Amino acid sequence: MATSTAARVPAPADSPGRGAAPVRRSTPLRRRRSIAAWGFAAPFVLLFLVFTAWPVISSLLMSVTDIKSRDLQNPFNVNFVGLDNFATVLADPLFWQAARNTGYFVVVGVPVVMFVSLMVALALNTGITRLSGFFRVGYFMPVVTSIVAVAVVWRFLLKDDNGIINVVLGWFGIDGPNWLGDPNWSMPAMILMAVWRSMGTLIVIFLAGLQGVPASLHEAAALDGANAVQRLRLITVPIMRPTLLFGAVLTGIGYLQLFEEPLVMTNGGGPLNSTLSVSLYIYRQFGFGNYGIASAMSYLLFLAIVLLTLLQFRLLTERDPRPRRKARQTTEREGSAR
Amino acid sequence: MSTVMRDTQDPTSTPAVKQNKTRTVAIGEARPQWWLYLTLGVGLVVMVTPFVWMALSSLKPEAEIRANPPTWWPQTFTLENFTELFTRLDFPQFFTNSAVVAVFVTLGNLVFCSMLGYAFAKIDFWGRAWLFRIVLGTMMIPGIVMLVPLFVLVSRLGLVDTYAGLILPFLAGPFGVFLMRQFISALPDELIDAGRIDGAGEFRIFAQIILPLCKPALATLGILTFLGSWNNFLWPLVVASSEDKYTLPVALALYSVGQNENNYGLMLAGAVAVVAPVVLVFLILQKHIIQGIATTGIK
Numbered sequence: 001m002a003t004s005t006a007a008r009v010p011a012p013a014d015s016p017g018r019g020a021a022p023v024r025r026s027t028p029l030r031r032r033r034s035i036a037a038w039g040f041a042a043p044f045v046l047l048f049l050v051f052t053a054w055p056v057i058s059s060l061l062m063s064v065t066d067i068k069s070r071d072l073q074n075p076f077n078v079n080f081v082g083l084d085n086f087a088t089v090l091a092d093p094l095f096w097q098a099a100r101n102t103g104y105f106v107v108v109g110v111p112v113v114m115f116v117s118l119m120v121a122l123a124l125n126t127g128i129t130r131l132s133g134f135f136r137v138g139y140f141m142p143v144v145t146s147i148v149a150v151a152v153v154w155r156f157l158l159k160d161d162n163g164i165i166n167v168v169l170g171w172f173g174i175d176g177p178n179w180l181g182d183p184n185w186s187m188p189a190m191i192l193m194a195v196w197r198s199m200g201t202l203i204v205i206f207l208a209g210l211q212g213v214p215a216s217l218h219e220a221a222a223l224d225g226a227n228a229v230q231r232l233r234l235i236t237v238p239i240m241r242p243t244l245l246f247g248a249v250l251t252g253i254g255y256l257q258l259f260e261e262p263l264v265m266t267n268g269g270g271p272l273n274s275t276l277s278v279s280l281y282i283y284r285q286f287g288f289g290n291y292g293i294a295s296a297m298s299y300l301l302f303l304a305i306v307l308l309t310l311l312q313f314r315l316l317t318e319r320d321p322r323p324r325r326k327a328r329q330t331t332e333r334e335g336s337a338r
Numbered sequence: 339m340s341t342v343m344r345d346t347q348d349p350t351s352t353p354a355v356k357q358n359k360t361r362t363v364a365i366g367e368a369r370p371q372w373w374l375y376l377t378l379g380v381g382l383v384v385m386v387t388p389f390v391w392m393a394l395s396s397l398k399p400e401a402e403i404r405a406n407p408p409t410w411w412p413q414t415f416t417l418e419n420f421t422e423l424f425t426r427l428d429f430p431q432f433f434t435n436s437a438v439v440a441v442f443v444t445l446g447n448l449v450f451c452s453m454l455g456y457a458f459a460k461i462d463f464w465g466r467a468w469l470f471r472i473v474l475g476t477m478m479i480p481g482i483v484m485l486v487p488l489f490v491l492v493s494r495l496g497l498v499d500t501y502a503g504l505i506l507p508f509l510a511g512p513f514g515v516f517l518m519r520q521f522i523s524a525l526p527d528e529l530i531d532a533g534r535i536d537g538a539g540e541f542r543i544f545a546q547i548i549l550p551l552c553k554p555a556l557a558t559l560g561i562l563t564f565l566g567s568w569n570n571f572l573w574p575l576v577v578a579s580s581e582d583k584y585t586l587p588v589a590l591a592l593y594s595v596g597q598n599e600n601n602y603g604l605m606l607a608g609a610v611a612v613v614a615p616v617v618l619v620f621l622i623l624q625k626h627i628i629q630g631i632a633t634t635g636i637k
Contacts, residue, residue, distance in 0.1 A: 030462075033461050033462070033463060033540070034461075034463040034464040034465075036457075036461065036463075036539075036540035036541070037457040037461040037463030037466070037540075038457075038463065038465075039540075039541070040453040040454060040456060040457040040461075040540070040541075040544070041453070041454050041457050041469065043449075043450045043453065043510070044450040044451065044453065044454040044510045044515065045454075045469070047446075047450065047506070047509050047510040048473065048476075048510055048512075050491075051488065051491075051506060051507040051509075051510075052476050052479075052484070052512075053472075053476075054487070054491065055483075055484040055487040055488045055491060056476070056479060056483065056484060056487075058487040058490070058491070059483050059484060059486060059487045062486060062487060062490075072490060072493055072494070120378070120381060123374050123377065123378055124378070126374060135378050135382055136628065137620075137621070137624050137628075138382040138385050138386055139381070139382065139385050140620075140624070140627075140628055140631075141385065141386065141389065141617060141620065142385065142388075143631070144565055144569075144616055144617070144619075144620045144627065145569070145612075145613045145616055145617065146568070146569040146571070146586075146587050146590075146612045146613060146616065147569065147571065147587075148569075148571050148587040148590050148591045148612070149587065149590060149608075149609040149612040149613045150388065150609075150613070152590060152591075152594050152605050152606070152608070152609045153388050153389075153391070153392045153606070153609050154388065155594075156391075156395070156403075156602070156606070157388055157391065161406050162404070162405065162406040162407060162408040163408075164387070164391060164408065167407065167408060196384075196385065196388070199385075201631055204628055204631050204632045205631070205632065207632070208632045253478065253480075256480070257480050257481070257482065259482070259572065260571055260572075260591075263591065263595070264591050264594060264595060267595050268595065279480075279482045282482050282485070283482070283485070283572070286485060286486055286489075286576075291486045291490070294485070294486050295486050295487070298480075298482055298483040298485070298486065299483065301480060301482065301483070302479060302480060302483050305478065305480060306478070309478065
């Protein structure tokens with residue numbers, strides 16, 4: 001900064017901050033605190049290294065070997081095969097079918113559940129104060145229950161002949177499809193159930209986000225003659241962009257990992273493998289003992305999750321070029337150094 | 339996260355908005371309209387129907403579950419599905435297994451995550467930034483990536499089909515660290531400084547000053563971890579190979595897939611047994627649970 005001034009006028013000894021940081025960094029007190037902090041971290045870090053970090057790394061290692069279940073007894077049997085597993089997976093038509101099924105589930109499921117949840121959150125936010133808690137509990141209930149248990153129940157609800165859903169459709173003169181038995185309808189059935197199950201989380205997140213939308217903006221817009229849809233599009237959605245992004249990423253990551261529903265509802269793959277998801281196929285390969293192949297597939301799925309997350313960040317933040325805030329804790333605590 | 343802008347003092351706001359001080363947004367008119375109630379009510383019925391149907395049907399005899407057209411209200415009530423759950427299947431064992439695993443996983447997370455959360459929030463230690471980044475980064479890694487190597491590891495350690503094998507991988511999760519760090523960060527630094535001036539060591543400050551103040555966060559983390567463990571499926575499915583280590587969801591899935599799938603009453607009674615305790619806990623503690631989801635956004 002102003003070097004010439006600093007040379008002439010020595011900084012006052014009691015000036016807060018400026019000279020304090022470098023001194024503090026080398027104090028024995030600070031070192032003692034570091035040791036204490038690592039003491040607090042130790043149990044977690046130990047478990048984390050063994051049961052999270054090592055598996056992640058070793059999964060990557062396994063994906064370039066021909067390891068199979070029988071090699072558990074004899075680890076020296078394992079050979080390095082380079083990217084062969086990835087090539088095998090990418091040449092496997094069944095993997096592509098699983099990827100298509102999972103993609104279908106995400107591409108259709110995420111927008112549907114986002115839209116429905118946003119509508120319910122807007123409705124709940126409109127001022128049904130006394131009952132909104134009651135509604136929220138009802139909409140949220142599926143979130144906390146076991147996917148396996150609700151999948152068992154939905155199996156019955158989606159039955160062709162005496163399932164409740166087709167019975168209700170029948171009241172309106174609609175001849176419901178054989179949801180879980182028809183390859184064209186088995187994925188929509190999964191989506192139907194997933195929307196039902198994950199709405200609650202999104203509604204709660206959106207309700208929290210809606211608290212940040214100032215009513216005065218809506219009033220001003222209403223005075224200017226904007227209708228409800230225009231205000232939703234031009235005020236609510238832009239202000240809620242970070243919340244919507246968060247919800248979309250969260251749901252997208254969850255939906256990419258579709259597993260329990262097709263396993264339980266369609267006995268692990270459905271008619272003509274129409275509900276075989278990537279996770280389910282990984283599990284199948286694991287069951288066959290093809291550990292190397294399963295690991296390679298796992299990393300492809302992980303890659304898809306990372307890509308989807310980046311894509312969603314791009315799509316939802318491009319119209320909001322706010323500068324990134326870098327809150328440096330040291331400068332905050334020691335006051336401005338200017 | 340985002341700043342809450344309340345504007346209730348605004349003199350230009352309409353009386354309808356003013357009455358309703360907790361709400362800041364009004365889409366359409368501020369007064370609730372009958373069609374809104376109707377739509378939300380229909381939605382609520384749709385949301386709850388699967389649970390109601392499950393509970394009612396678990397009390398029906400086998401033939402009535404299969405009846406076409408289906409019945410809503412059981413024409414003959416029977417508890418035979420539930421007695422069969424206890425006699426034909428080792429249901430108390432599955433229940434115990436789920437409970438044991440969930441209790442230990444919850445305790446572990448409460449202890450380990452609050453410790454690391456405190457260090458992250460209040461101690462400026464060497465390596466904090468990158469450790470935090472790594473721990474948070476793993477939240478995005480899907481469970482299935484770790485399935486194979488974790489199974490290899492656990493079988494090398496000889497822990498397949500043991501409680502230890504079911505519990506250890508979940509004893510310390512990144513989600514808990516994140517939640518505890520957020521909460522402890524909001525506590526005033528002065529409390530800790532006061533403790534230090536009084537000569538308390540870091541551990542004493544944590545145990546006697548911080549932890550008691552963390553009760554709300556610990557409650558939220560405890561509930562969410564317990565529910566997560568209770569509902570966990572993939573890992574127990576892989577590690578529990580004998581029936582006396584099955585957890586409830588595993589038992590339910592294995593009895594409703596494949597050859598066993600023809601006993602509908604048993605399946606529905608099992609579903610009730612898995613869901614009922616959770617729904618009960620949820621209805622009692624729903625405020626904390628929903629709050630926890632709202633602040634962290636992760637189930």
